[in-house]
Amino acid sequence: MTVTIGIKALNEERHIAAALESAIAAVKPLGGEVVLADSGSSDRTLAIARTYDAVRIVQLANFDERCCGAGAQLAFQAARMPYFYLLDGDMVLDPAFLAKGLAFLEAHQSHAAVGGRIREVETANLEFAVRAAEAEKRAIPGVVEVDRLDCGGLYRSAAIQTVGYFADRNLHAFEEFELGSRLLAAGWKLARIDVPAVNHHGLTLGNGALLWRRLRTGYAGAPGEVVRAAIGRAHFRVVICRFGHLRHGLAVMLWWGLVGTSLLLGSGGVTLTLLIAPLLFLWWRRRQLKRALYSYLNWNIVAIGLVQGLLRRRQPPERPLAMCSLKDAGP
Structure with a gap:
């Protein structure tokens, strides 16, 4: 028995069957287990998961605690193997990755x-279209040292024990970066290898609806949560130096300060230039006006969320989450 694949899910009935089947197929030749960590789904996610004998199901006891960090931590708490792979309920794991990852x-x-x-996989939304474009630019020449494993990765459980917990239960996003920061500060390394890992089916909401959802659900406040979690901790320096959303948020705050100052001074030309310049920069960088507008709005939301x-x-992130066991593996 080597690997636990922990799948965190909340209302993932569209994709959960594919996620579970890919996880079961991946652990079968290696020995291991598949755990579904549910944060209180109200759709058919649990009903679908119960049809798979090989899947163990746990659920967050207090639904008020659900967030990205809590879902990931719940999955790790239920894991029993020396290696742990975190998979989202809207992802399909490549069957060949685990063997390559374990060997590495x-x-x-x-x-x-x-x-x-x-x-x-889903690129109709500008957020995920930009992610796909950025991924194509960042080719992996064999092995690349990184500071986080966004969209999941294979972890050495013993390494997680040295930093206290897997994911900060308070975080509404960026739990992989926060974990990577703690591991780097403790002297560990992280890497990406040139092997397919997952297909990710992201949200299909409209662009405006996605931004509003981030404000409504608390996701937008995650950059500030990451910074606050690091204050007084060993990984604070890593967060300050490597967290791009912190730099973006501070830059936007400085920008709005300059805009306000120019308005107070009655410098209409300077104000107009300050308002247009970031959009022109993003247009040049994103190559499309609609992508530039989306990034323009998103960066402002990042600044709001930082506060x-x-x-x-x-x-306390070290405190275990209360959870319920809904189903053991086996018939």
């Missing part, structure tokens, strides 16, 4: 985790 970690004892190539997250109350 066995050969590189200083690495806490390894990931592979991520393919974004929101810094002010949110926190629960």
